[in-house]
Amino acid sequence: MKKSNSTYSILVLALAFVLLGTFASQAQVLNKPVPADNPNLAGNSAWTAVCASGGFNEYFVNFTWDPPMVESNNEFILELSDSDGYFASPTELARVADKNQVFDFEFQFALPTEMRGDNFKMRVRSTNPAKTSPASDAFSMYFIDYNSPLLISENGSGNIPSGGLIQLCGGGSVTLKPHNIPNAETYIYNWYRSGTLLASKSESITVTEPGMYYVELDYGDCSGSANTLSNTIEISTGTSSGLAINGASNLELCPGETQVLEANITGMGLTYTWYKDGTIISGPTVEGSTYTVNSNTAGFEGSYQVEVDGSGVCKELSEAVSITSPGSFEISVNNEENIVLLPSQTKTLSVTTNANTPVYQWFKDGAAITDVTSNALTINEVGEYYVEVTDNGGPCTPAPVASTTTTVVSPDSFEFVIDYVGTYASCENIDATLNLSAINAVSDNGATTDVTADLQNSFEYQWRLNGTDISGETSKTITISNQDNNGEYTLFGTIDAFESMSNTLQVTLNSNETLQITTNGTVLCEGGNAIVLETTTELSNKSFEWKKDGTVINTSSESLTVNETGVYQLIITSNACPLVSNEITISAFDESLLVLDKSKDLIIIEGETQTLTASGADSYEWYDAGNNLISSSSSYDFTEEGEYLLIATFGTCTVSKVITVTYRDMFAIPNVITANGDGINDLWVLPNTYSRDPNVLVTIFNERGEQVFSQAGYENNWPQSTTSFNKQSMIFYYKITRGGKSLKQGTITVIK
Known part of the structure; x- marks a missing residue:
C-alpha cells in the first residue's frame, strides 16, 4: 500500500530524532597508546623498551580514537607516569593540535634525561572535550647518561689493590664502591659475587664472604647495552694474625x-x-x-x-x-663579660672550675694582681680582667687555663632605647604600651655597651609627652589609652651625676568610638520616598567625608540624601585619625527582589490549606478581594478560592502581586450533554462539591445571556423534561457561586 506524503515525512522525522539521540548519547573513545615502529630506521619494529641516550632518543607510539568529533581547538597530549606507573604528577611527552580529524596517528617523543625505571606507563589526554585514555602496558624506560665501565675500590678511594686482591681476616669486612662516576648516589646498581646477582642496589656494598665482586649500573632491560661492567675485586679470607698496638690499652x-x-x-x-x-x-x-x-x-x-x-x-x-689527658679541666665565668662601673661603685668578679686542686691568678690589663688567691675578685677600677687557673692535683701539672676576659668600663654617658610593646600601627591601635628596651653605656670614643641587665633597676625614670613631664609616669613602661594623649613620647633617666634621654616614639591612637550610619531604605526607586543616610554622632565642628564607592561626594552635610546606587560610608577625622563607619549598600529597585516560593496562581483542594511564602522585602501586607488586610507576615495560609493582593515593601518602594486561588476539581464538570431521551448523558450532573449544597447556587444562561435556570442545592436535574431545544446543537453558560463569591463558570453544549 502506498504511504501518503505526510506519513512519509513523519517517518523521516522520527528516524532523524532516533539518529540524533544515538549520536547525542555517544562520547569519544580514546584507546590506550601502544609502541610503534620508528619510520626513520629501516627494518625497525615496534620497541619493547626505551633505551635512550645522548646519541639516540627518538621513539613513537600509535594512538587511535573513535568519534564523535572533538572540538576544533582540541589538543591531544601524550603523558608519562612516574617509574611506579602512577599519574599523580604526569610528565608531558608530546602534544598535537592538528589531528582532530585523524582517528589513527603516531606521537613522536624523546625520553626525559632523568627517567629510569621498569614500570613506566603512558596515556593520551584530550583537552576539548576533556577525556583520558586507559593507561598503556608497563615498560622499562631508561635514559643512559653514563655508559663507561665503572671502577670500584675500597670505600671508593680510587686505590685498586695489586692484582685486585683484598684479604680479610676472620670476621673482617670491606666496603666496595665505584670511584669514577659523578653523582653516584643517584643511580641503581647490580652487584655480583662470582657471577651471582646480589640483593644490594646501592652505590656501595660491605662484604665479608670470599669471591669475585664486580658491579654495573642497573638500566633494567637496557643494562646490557650500557657497557658499565666494572673491574673485579677478589676477596679472600684468612686467619687473624693477632694485630694489636703494643702496650696498655x-x-x-x-x-x-x-x-x-x-x-x-x-x-x-x-x-x-x-x-x-x-x-x-x-x-x-x-x-x-x-x-x-x-x-x-x-x-x-x-x-x-x-x-x-x-x-x-x-x-x-x-x-x-x-x-x-689527666689534667684537663674547665672554667666558667659567673659575671657578665661587659660591666659598667659607676663612680664609687665596686663589682665582684668570680669563676668556678672543676679542677681538682685549683690555684688562681687574676690579671688586670695583662698584668698579674698580687695577693689574690681565691676564685673571686672585688674591683673598683675600669680595665680588662681574667683569671688563670692551675690544677696542682693528679699525676702531672697541666699548663694554666685562662678564663674569658671581662671588660669593665666607666661610661662617658648613657643612652636609652624605647620601643613599642607588641604590635602597633598608627591610627589602628586604640591603646599602646611603650617600654625601655635597652640601656647602653657610651664610652668617650662612641663605643656602646649594653648594660640593661646591670643598671635598669638603678635609674630613676620620667616619661615625657611632647617634651613635658607626665605626672606619675616614673616607671620603665607606660600605657597610653586615650586619643587626647597622642603625641611624641620620650623617657628621661638619671643615675648618680648622669642624665640620659631616649629616642622619640610617636603615638597616634584611633578612637574607640563606634561610628554608625543608618538609613530609611536601601532600595532606590522612581517616585519613592527619598533615601537619607544619618548618624547619631555629632558632626558639627568636625571634619568628615561622605563617600560613595570609595570616592568623596560630600564634606558639609550632616545627613546625606541618596539618589544613586552604590556603597556609602562616613569617615570622621578625629585627632588626625580616620573614624570609619559601617557600609550601607543602596541597590536599584527590581521587582525580582520579591521571591515567592510558589506560583501566584494557586490551586487547592477545597477544605485544605496552601501556604504561600514571600521573601526579599522589608515588610508584607496581604489583602482579600474586599481590600481587607488579612496578614502582615511573610506568608499566608489560603483556604478559599478568590483573588488576593500582596504588597511587599522595599524601603520606600513597593511591589504588588495578585494571587489567584482556585479549587482543584476532584471530578470534572461536564461541558457536553446529549438530551435525546436515551437515558445516557441526558442530564447535566455536577460533582458532589457543587451539588445538593444549599449554600451553592447554580445559574444557567442561554446564548443571549438570559437566565433559564437557577437553583440552590442543585439536584442534577437540568434540563428538565419541559425544556425544549429548537436547534440541533445549542450552547449555554453556567455560573456556580457560594455566598455571592464565584466558584466556577463555563459553557454547556447540548446536542439533540
Missing part, C-alpha cells in the same frame, strides 16, 4: 709528653693505616708501623687503631688504645 699524657704507638706486626713490606676515632690520620704507609701522639697538639685525646695490609697477611684492624 688506656694511656694518660701530661702536657708536653709524647707517646709512640707501635703495631706488634712489623716488616715484610706491609702497609699500615692509622685511625683516630675512626678517621684516618696517617697512611696507608709502607713500613709505617708507628705513630707518635703529642699532647701539645690540641684535641690529641681519643681512640687510636692501626690497620695492616699486604702480601702474606690478611687485612686486619687492631683493637683501640685510648689516650686521655
Whole structure:
C-alpha cells in the first residue's frame, strides 16, 4: 500500500530524532597508546623498551580514537607516569593540535634525561572535550647518561689493590664502591659475587664472604647495552694474625709528653693505616708501623687503631688504645663579660672550675694582681680582667687555663632605647604600651655597651609627652589609652651625676568610638520616598567625608540624601585619625527582589490549606478581594478560592502581586450533554462539591445571556423534561457561586 506524503515525512522525522539521540548519547573513545615502529630506521619494529641516550632518543607510539568529533581547538597530549606507573604528577611527552580529524596517528617523543625505571606507563589526554585514555602496558624506560665501565675500590678511594686482591681476616669486612662516576648516589646498581646477582642496589656494598665482586649500573632491560661492567675485586679470607698496638690499652699524657704507638706486626713490606676515632690520620704507609701522639697538639685525646695490609697477611684492624689527658679541666665565668662601673661603685668578679686542686691568678690589663688567691675578685677600677687557673692535683701539672676576659668600663654617658610593646600601627591601635628596651653605656670614643641587665633597676625614670613631664609616669613602661594623649613620647633617666634621654616614639591612637550610619531604605526607586543616610554622632565642628564607592561626594552635610546606587560610608577625622563607619549598600529597585516560593496562581483542594511564602522585602501586607488586610507576615495560609493582593515593601518602594486561588476539581464538570431521551448523558450532573449544597447556587444562561435556570442545592436535574431545544446543537453558560463569591463558570453544549 502506498504511504501518503505526510506519513512519509513523519517517518523521516522520527528516524532523524532516533539518529540524533544515538549520536547525542555517544562520547569519544580514546584507546590506550601502544609502541610503534620508528619510520626513520629501516627494518625497525615496534620497541619493547626505551633505551635512550645522548646519541639516540627518538621513539613513537600509535594512538587511535573513535568519534564523535572533538572540538576544533582540541589538543591531544601524550603523558608519562612516574617509574611506579602512577599519574599523580604526569610528565608531558608530546602534544598535537592538528589531528582532530585523524582517528589513527603516531606521537613522536624523546625520553626525559632523568627517567629510569621498569614500570613506566603512558596515556593520551584530550583537552576539548576533556577525556583520558586507559593507561598503556608497563615498560622499562631508561635514559643512559653514563655508559663507561665503572671502577670500584675500597670505600671508593680510587686505590685498586695489586692484582685486585683484598684479604680479610676472620670476621673482617670491606666496603666496595665505584670511584669514577659523578653523582653516584643517584643511580641503581647490580652487584655480583662470582657471577651471582646480589640483593644490594646501592652505590656501595660491605662484604665479608670470599669471591669475585664486580658491579654495573642497573638500566633494567637496557643494562646490557650500557657497557658499565666494572673491574673485579677478589676477596679472600684468612686467619687473624693477632694485630694489636703494643702496650696498655688506656694511656694518660701530661702536657708536653709524647707517646709512640707501635703495631706488634712489623716488616715484610706491609702497609699500615692509622685511625683516630675512626678517621684516618696517617697512611696507608709502607713500613709505617708507628705513630707518635703529642699532647701539645690540641684535641690529641681519643681512640687510636692501626690497620695492616699486604702480601702474606690478611687485612686486619687492631683493637683501640685510648689516650686521655689527666689534667684537663674547665672554667666558667659567673659575671657578665661587659660591666659598667659607676663612680664609687665596686663589682665582684668570680669563676668556678672543676679542677681538682685549683690555684688562681687574676690579671688586670695583662698584668698579674698580687695577693689574690681565691676564685673571686672585688674591683673598683675600669680595665680588662681574667683569671688563670692551675690544677696542682693528679699525676702531672697541666699548663694554666685562662678564663674569658671581662671588660669593665666607666661610661662617658648613657643612652636609652624605647620601643613599642607588641604590635602597633598608627591610627589602628586604640591603646599602646611603650617600654625601655635597652640601656647602653657610651664610652668617650662612641663605643656602646649594653648594660640593661646591670643598671635598669638603678635609674630613676620620667616619661615625657611632647617634651613635658607626665605626672606619675616614673616607671620603665607606660600605657597610653586615650586619643587626647597622642603625641611624641620620650623617657628621661638619671643615675648618680648622669642624665640620659631616649629616642622619640610617636603615638597616634584611633578612637574607640563606634561610628554608625543608618538609613530609611536601601532600595532606590522612581517616585519613592527619598533615601537619607544619618548618624547619631555629632558632626558639627568636625571634619568628615561622605563617600560613595570609595570616592568623596560630600564634606558639609550632616545627613546625606541618596539618589544613586552604590556603597556609602562616613569617615570622621578625629585627632588626625580616620573614624570609619559601617557600609550601607543602596541597590536599584527590581521587582525580582520579591521571591515567592510558589506560583501566584494557586490551586487547592477545597477544605485544605496552601501556604504561600514571600521573601526579599522589608515588610508584607496581604489583602482579600474586599481590600481587607488579612496578614502582615511573610506568608499566608489560603483556604478559599478568590483573588488576593500582596504588597511587599522595599524601603520606600513597593511591589504588588495578585494571587489567584482556585479549587482543584476532584471530578470534572461536564461541558457536553446529549438530551435525546436515551437515558445516557441526558442530564447535566455536577460533582458532589457543587451539588445538593444549599449554600451553592447554580445559574444557567442561554446564548443571549438570559437566565433559564437557577437553583440552590442543585439536584442534577437540568434540563428538565419541559425544556425544549429548537436547534440541533445549542450552547449555554453556567455560573456556580457560594455566598455571592464565584466558584466556577463555563459553557454547556447540548446536542439533540
